[in-house]
Amino acid sequence: DIQMTQSPSSLSASVxxxxxxxxxxxxxxxxxxxxxxxKPGKAPELLMYAAxxxxxxxxSRFSGSGSGTDFTLTISGLQPEDFGTYYCQQNYRAPLTxxxxxxxxxx
Amino acid sequence: xxxxxxxxxxxxxxxxxxxxxxxxxxxxxxxHDINWVRQAFGQGLEWMGGLDPNSGTTVYAERFQGRLTMxxxxxxxxxxMELSSLTSDDTAVYYCAREYFxxxxxxxxxxxxxxxxxxxxxx
Numbered sequence: 001d002i003q004m005t006q007s008p009s010s011l012s013a014s015v016x017x018x019x020x021x022x023x024x025x026x027x028x029x030x031x032x033x034x035x036x037x038x039k040p041g042k043a044p045e046l047l048m049y050a051a052x053x054x055x056x057x058x059x060s061r062f063s064g065s066g067s068g069t070d071f072t073l074t075i076s077g078l079q080p081e082d083f084g085t086y087y088c089q090q091n092y093r094a095p096l097t098x099x100x101x102x103x104x105x106x107x
Numbered sequence: 108x109x110x111x112x113x114x115x116x117x118x119x120x121x122x123x124x125x126x127x128x129x130x131x132x133x134x135x136x137x138x139h140d141i142n143w144v145r146q147a148f149g150q151g152l153e154w155m156g157g158l159d160p161n162s163g164t165t166v167y168a169e170r171f172q173g174r175l176t177m178x179x180x181x182x183x184x185x186x187x188m189e190l191s192s193l194t195s196d197d198t199a200v201y202y203c204a205r206e207y208f209x210x211x212x213x214x215x216x217x218x219x220x221x222x223x224x225x226x227x228x229x230x
Binding site for chain 1: 151152170204207216218219220222223
């Protein structure tokens with residue numbers, strides 16, 4: 001199975017800060033990498049797919065980059081509504097696997 | 108709009124089975140795979156498997172092989188996930204999620220998701 005490792009596990013940042021979350025795959029997954037945001041008690045929502053393509057309706061302060069094994073999700077100008085847990089997921093090969101999540105808190 | 112509506116919470120005893128439904132609406136049912144993902148309390152996301160509603164073809168994560176069954180009823184645009192031989196480790200919220208087709212050539216990401224169904228396994 002392809003292991004997905006996110007860092008950090010949690011972070012606390014202020015409104016307006018630039019936030020970066022890293023996701024590393026245990027093997028090459030090209031650009032088959034997706035990002036989801038999950039708020040407490042809610043289902044995850046797709047933020048980004050193919051490593052860097054923003055899902056429709058997602059604010060442009062979110063951006064993604066990377067290919068191969070190393071990927072990043074960046075929030076440029078953190079907003080109060082950006083709290084929650086962020087998960088990366090590889091869709092290169094079954095079983096589809098997720099990172100363990102990064103919990104983002106607003107200071 | 109595209110919606111996935113799941114059945115309600117379940118409480119089961121160890122060794123029993125549970126069947127969760129996921130009713131799709133707002134799109135052509137047979138054109139998009141449906142996947143199931145579960146999340147234990149305070150834990151991460153775990154993909155269980157997926158189903159092609161057009162053909163009924165399924166793919167299951169190996170760890171669930173033998174006790175996971177996904178089926179569909181195209182006449183009522185509903186997909187079912189049945190998990191047998193339940194243990195306390197199966198206590199989790201179970202989500203169905205539709206594939207978001209962008210032409211990856213492999214598997215697609217998930218969007219949207221159902222609201223989740225809490226399955227509690229307790230004696």
